[in-house]
Amino acid sequence: MEHTRDSGPVVTKAESGAPDPEGGPDTPASQLGEIGRQAGRGLRWSVLGNMVMKAGSFAMSLVMARLLVPAEFGIFAIALAASQFVIYINDAGIIAATVQWRGKLEEMAPTATVVAITSSTLLYAFFWVFAPYFAEMSGSESATGVIRVLTAVNLVYGLTAVRSAALLRRFEQDKLTKANLVGFLVTAPVTITLAANGAGAYSFAWGQLLGAVATGVLVVLYARVKVGFGLDRAMAKKLLVFGLPLCVTLGIEGLLLNVDSVIVGDALGAEQLGFYLLAFNISSWVPGLVGTAVRYVALPSFSRLAEQGGDSVSEGVQRAIPLLLSIVLPFGVLLGVLAPAVIGFLYIPRWEPAAEVLSFLSVLMVVRMMTALVVDILAAMGATKATMWLNLGWAVALIPSLILGAQMGGIRGAAIAHAVVALVVAVPLSVLTMRRAGVVLGPVVSALGRPVLGGVLCAAVTVTLVTVISDGIPFVHLAVAGGAGLLVYVLVVVPQAVLKQLGSRVTGLIPARSR
Known part of the structure; x- marks a missing residue:
């Protein structure tokens, strides 16, 4: 996850629990409008930042595809799978707990900081020891060192988790965007320079780590949350009761997004995994651009709507889901149909095998974006256990399907398995969990027709x-x-x-x- 932040704490009546006795400018309708304005501003900044970041990442990928061979991409994919899994559970759900916290930020920040740092440190220590076994299990023992460097990024995220959450909470995505852009300006030259000098997969890892440090420093400066450490056991328990189920949910989400790298690498080797990774990265362009921006504002926005009570959340869902699908669906369709042309136009001929994977991963791309929004909505409503069961059901169906798909059809078979399980399992589970959480979905169905x-x-x-x-x-x-x-x-x-x-x-x- 990338970082976020703001200039100073703003406590609304909804946050402090104080009613508005006069029903004046802070009536539910006016509060709903203000939430919409703040979310819209945050979304615009997130989209702008992601556009610049994705354009830069795209340019860097073109350079790296000419400097590295598919096997080196495969080694990095193994390390990335470990790092991305850790990042989902890194802070024990503290970022989400901080964003939806109903009281004053200053009261819980010291305890939340201690919990987040402790969680990230223990996880890094575990993966330092576990790295050789993970690399061997993924089919490439040479990935051990790359895993140890890349997972260090999560230490930075743990140190800055509460400050990132403060920016998200206050819809200050502009500052988060600036911090991420500065981080990329460090990552890109470091990565390309190291690759040009023969560092192989390590070039990605060191570039990511140094970029994360640069971003983290700016996050701490922008957030202006007093740096303090303390442990209120009652508050820690309250944070963890909310955060741990969501942490498990996100851990399963991380598994869903990265288990294919482990399975493909083990079954087919680093070179085939390199082709698979390139296709997966291309299929992640739209989620990275639009999806990340949406997730920056979805949790704080629906948290505020949940505070309003009544039908506010249902009305928000009835608008958000059709709008998001309308935006992402054409990209999924065109990417799936034109996958050979996309690979042929952007990359040199040795990467052509990635096209048959991309055609099916485009289906996964659309489903991923919709389910991510569902998870954020449920988390904002406090239904973190529901998010856990949603992702767990998906994972239980996905893992054996990926193993069977990779063994029977190679990287194409793995991609087909991903797409089928997403449509047949993930979509129905998302609908079921939303209905059980009390969200009225009837109007959504008719809105999806067009x-x-x-x-x-x-x-x-x-x-x-x-x-x-x-x-x-x-x-x-x-x-x-x-x-x-x-x-x-x-x-x-x-x-x-x-x-x-x-x-x-x-x-x-x-x-x-x-x-």
């Missing part, structure tokens, strides 16, 4: 044009088939009134003499 229809037509148009176009140049497929498919989707999904309004604005920008 995006789904648009996705089907987008796929049909794109596939037809790819088949018709005889020119095998990847850019032509992306521009012509992809452009036509996206246009069809927009015409079906975006309301005509919105399209007319946009058309009027564009027309208004054209000088009168040229019309």
